[in-house]
Amino acid sequence: MNQRRPTAFAVNDPNVIVAEPDRETDLLQTRTASNAADEATLPATLPDPTMPPRRRWRWGTLFWSALGGLVTLGLGLAVTQLIDDLFTRSTALGWLGLVLAAIATLSFVAIVIREVRGLLRLSAIEELRDDAAATLASDNRDDGIAVVRALLHLTRRTPRLARARKTLNAHLDDIIDGADFVRLAERHLMGPLDREARQLVSAAAKRVSIVTAVSPRAAIDMIFVLITVLGLIRRLAYLYGGRPGALGLIRLMRLCIAHLTVTGGLAVSDGLVQQVLGHGVVAKLSSRLGEGVLNGLLTARLGLAAIETIRPLPFAALTPPKLGDLAAELTRPRDAADRAP
């Protein structure tokens, strides 16, 4: 069974390379086979039977694309006509119109590129999270290193993680297993970000509850809540390394709400029920105040859902922030909340 016999070499033999073994790919003869075995032990992912099978040809897409094309053509036609009209009036006006049209087109292209990049980045983060979850289950060392490298790349522009990145980089050559690597990366890179994310969510919740309590019209605080929540999601996304544009933000918002619907049942264990009951008591004192607290809590809940949607790693080594902690901060005096860890 053994093709390769035990052998010894002198250290100064020119064939002996004291190399970083991670960069070598052909060391293990049957790398792929052993990976396949690992995957076999994982639970298989079954297609969701309630979803209709994805068809290759979708009429809806075709319709919207065609319609979009028509509208663009129409717009283009209108603009060319406008510029033609301007040229017939005066050459200077015509040139001005042409330049303005060129600038508009250019910036439109730039915006599209930014949006696409933002969306790609978001899907890269989602993929990273899936990979990390798979690595936590399989404990494969190479996958773990790949996840850590991707994470280091994602956070390379975050100045406050400079030290953590350096420490983690130094561990890349240590013999650490896949799941441990992911947990190590989570502790080093996500820990500081989690703390900040918690503060962001708690500050937003506070703002919402105060504005709701003092605003004169329901419409005003609805608009305010919407703006605050969008701002919160955007800031959380930036914090965790995403760069969403408008489309990305809409997508994130949709994911957050989907996440909330999925975990809605968990609200019972999360203490939301007590909070709502508590809100009843507060509402007895002042209906405005009660509404404010409830709105604040809902904002906090959405914020927590946003953290779980945007974070590039699943919560494994660290505990996710709980609504209860945030609610306690909502009702605590200001200075005490600042002192809390």
Add this chain to the structure above:
Amino acid sequence: MSDPIANILEQGRLRAGALLDFGKHLIHPTVRLGVTGMSRAGKTVFITALVNGLVRGGRLPVFEALASGRVASAELAPQPDDGVPRFDYETHVRALTVERRWPESTRRISELRLAIEYQAKRGALRTLTLDIVDYPGEWLLDLPLLNKSYEDWARETLTASRQAPRAALAEAWHRHLATLDANGPQDEQAALTAAALFTDYLRACRDRRFAISMLPPGRFLMPGDLAGSPALTFAPLDVPPDGVAPARSLWAMMQRRYESYKAVLVRPFFRDHFSRLDRQIVLVDVLSTLNAGPEALRDLEGALAAILDCFNPGRRSVLSSLFKPRIDRILFAATKADHLHRSSHDRLEAILRRLTERAISRATFAGASIDVIALAAVRATREATIRQGGANLPAILGTPAAGEVMGAQVFDGNTEIAMFPGDLPEDPNVFFNDPSAFRGLASVPAPDADFRFLHLLPPALAEGEPLPHIRLDRTLEFLIGDRLS
């Protein structure tokens, strides 16, 4: 006769001890860590490295409590039992770091207590006490004897000694055994000779070429203070399994001594050190059995199964910790993983998983959490790549001890070499299903063996450098990490 009563008394004592411990642990949280392993599995080195890592704050990134700075300090504390010698940590550390040799093999039991001061995640400052016991690994082989009668043990030992490769080693003892009459009158001289020859046979089996593990009774190999006492002067006789020993016969004498061996030596050892464990690490030296051959591997499998059957794994509950302490976490560790390149560690783990299959499924079924890792408490090697005929061999760099042989080379104990010890199989079952799957030192001379894991010297360290290791941090995280959160 008095066996059931003795048993009940014994159980009562165990329960009382557990109740007393429970009271103590309410005030001072304590973890009793059982370090289980045959002789030469690396218990002493493991304990030394563990204590050194905690006390000196070594490089342990995966051990969260220490890496995140929550462990304020870890100090050696006075041990709980005044009657047991202290684990000589300082001497062992000096041996490893300054004198560059492995600690001497353990000859007697010793104990160590470590007080870990840490800050809980919620902020409270607490102290966790970690109790560790070191003992000669040979003694562990006695635990399976507790549930065996003399006749059963004699039959099993004799059957085993008549198989290859043991038969050749047992020849002298077998010749003497043939002259003995079990039903004849008792004879002290015959018993002495038989015991001496039997001990010689056990010693021969333990030689590194054969690396046979299943050699009870363990005190014959490591007698401690009791050498020459009647409790150690018996040997198996060729007796029928269900017969009754005639009064004043040689058989009756051997039987009596076997029973007193269990009562005087085995039972107190088990009661004092194994019945009240919270966590357990099972250290297994898989590589030296691979050196020796398939017989040694199968023998190790049997020995591990018999020993691990004596432990009591399961999920902890208030009731269980009151009366019947359970081991809720077991870590199976293949030691000396530094003798392999990291790309082979998964395969080593697979072999260990296969070796301890029965114990793993039993513990999992009982609700204990288990893990299997390849461990090097002290890492004596570095990694390298050897280019050979277009392919790359994953190799290690280390300094073999003086007198070690590989191929035609004999090493002097000062030269660092690069070596490739052999390929572990992808499917561990190959080694267990086929008796000729690989050749070891027990059957062929050294140059023909399929695996050569040499005896290496400890790493050369600069002053103040922490001991290098492989997965010691993962071990700590698994064994005590949750108690420090």
